[in-house]
Amino acid sequence: MDTVSRHYDQLLARHYTWMLGGDLTALVAEQTRLLRDLGVEPRGPGETAVDLGCGPGNQTLALAALGYDTVFAVDTSKALLDELTSHAEGNPAILPVHADIRVVLPEITEPASAAAIVCMGDTLTHLPRKAGVTALLVDCAAALAQDGRLVVTYRDLTRPLHGTDRFLPVRSTPDQVLTCFLEYVDEETVMVHDVLHRRSGAAWTQQVGSYPKLRIGADWLVGQCSAAGLTVERDEAGPRGMRLLTAVKKGRQPITNDRGRRRRGAILGGEDPRRFGFPATGDERAMLVNVLAAQRATLELKCAGLTVEQARRSVEPSTLSLLGLVRHLADVERRWFRRVLAGQEAPDRFSSQEDPDGDFDGAVPDPAVVAGAWEAWREEVAFADAYVAEAPHLDVEGHDAWRGRVSLRWVLIHLIEEYARHNGHADLLRERIDGALGV
Numbered sequence: 001m002d003t004v005s006r007h008y009d010q011l012l013a014r015h016y017t018w019m020l021g022g023d024l025t026a027l028v029a030e031q032t033r034l035l036r037d038l039g040v041e042p043r044g045p046g047e048t049a050v051d052l053g054c055g056p057g058n059q060t061l062a063l064a065a066l067g068y069d070t071v072f073a074v075d076t077s078k079a080l081l082d083e084l085t086s087h088a089e090g091n092p093a094i095l096p097v098h099a100d101i102r103v104v105l106p107e108i109t110e111p112a113s114a115a116a117i118v119c120m121g122d123t124l125t126h127l128p129r130k131a132g133v134t135a136l137l138v139d140c141a142a143a144l145a146q147d148g149r150l151v152v153t154y155r156d157l158t159r160p161l162h163g164t165d166r167f168l169p170v171r172s173t174p175d176q177v178l179t180c181f182l183e184y185v186d187e188e189t190v191m192v193h194d195v196l197h198r199r200s201g202a203a204w205t206q207q208v209g210s211y212p213k214l215r216i217g218a219d220w221l222v223g224q225c226s227a228a229g230l231t232v233e234r235d236e237a238g239p240r241g242m243r244l245l246t247a248v249k250k251g252r253q254p255i256t257n258d259r260g261r262r263r264r265g266a267i268l269g270g271e272d273p274r275r276f277g278f279p280a281t282g283d284e285r286a287m288l289v290n291v292l293a294a295q296r297a298t299l300e301l302k303c304a305g306l307t308v309e310q311a312r313r314s315v316e317p318s319t320l321s322l323l324g325l326v327r328h329l330a331d332v333e334r335r336w337f338r339r340v341l342a343g344q345e346a347p348d349r350f351s352s353q354e355d356p357d358g359d360f361d362g363a364v365p366d367p368a369v370v371a372g373a374w375e376a377w378r379e380e381v382a383f384a385d386a387y388v389a390e391a392p393h394l395d396v397e398g399h400d401a402w403r404g405r406v407s408l409r410w411v412l413i414h415l416i417e418e419y420a421r422h423n424g425h426a427d428l429l430r431e432r433i434d435g436a437l438g439v
């Protein structure tokens, strides 16, 4: 058993809740308010939270009250886990885990599955080495789902106290007094000596126990979070004289932190000549054809590099997905160039009167469906390009049941309009899927 666990076992665990004021219900209410203020609340059913170093459950019970479906409560102190269990009153959301926070996350969570991880009330400084904090943050980043949040509260012990300032009164009641004494060992460690006086009748007894705490500075911790791939949102003075840090796991990291510059950079850096490599002057037909080609290339770009599952992801309540958009635009091309202008008998491939939303509803995560969508789209684009190339002028006409007479000029303009609208959807879908941006 390490020094910290021994200290909690022998001295601190049985007085821990008393040390914090004695009223766990009030502590839970305080932590519930704090976590809600920090944006730690489930966004839907089925979310998991993890409380690292849960103690008697101040944050665990708060997370359960906030509505997380599962709250793993991790601690090395059996006594404190038992206290938590008695307060949890059989709440099935709360799962006590008797384990070390340095190894537990890969054991209890799937990668990218936890909506929230908290390590509060100075637990972080209980780790024996700073390298352990660094490793824990990497584990947190791996365990957090996209947009999942980490909350840490800890004491910054980097500035040494001197002389009698090192005696810190913790709590006193008529029968019990707790004082701690800090001994600065080296740059990384402070030895905390807890001195507990208890009255028994007219006599007082003294119990002393010691354990090391880490000296963690705010700048260092922010740097470690960033290195682990977490975006620090708040780094400030927190409750009870502690520092408060919140960090979020974002999607793929931007090229720069400046959103404006990053988007602009993506335009200038666009390497596909179909998108930005044609002149902005000249002949009407060439201009319409080039702008339409740029819109089509943008759709391809927005879908590049996705897995089959990602390609069909939508954002509720919408059923729009990138795969659905490819299927939809294949049918759009087919309608206007084959049916309307060329007069072919060419029913939609993916929709029908009986199934008007088949293009989106049928966008299921199946490699054959993805391949079929792209094959169809490319065939329709090839037909359209050939039709335009052979048309004698832009005033050739076709007939559409809804619009009546339509010219090739109008169809080209309409297709640009249609792609531009759907590429806007594609921008948002892609950013939601993996954070990838660019125009």
Ligand SMILES: C[S@@+](CC[C@H](N)C(=O)[O-])C[C@H]1O[C@@H](n2cnc3c(N)ncnc32)[C@H](O)[C@@H]1O
Binding pocket: 004, 008, 052, 053, 054, 055, 056, 057, 058, 059, 074, 075, 076, 077, 080, 099, 100, 101, 102, 119, 120, 121, 122, 123, 126, 127
């Ligand atoms: C200062 S208390 C914080 C408890 C609670 N989160 C709060 O805000 O009051 C630190 C807790 O972390 C636990 N702990 C310390 N080191 C640990 C480790 N390596 N793994 C798991 N729990 C640990 C201790 O047993 C104790 O319950």
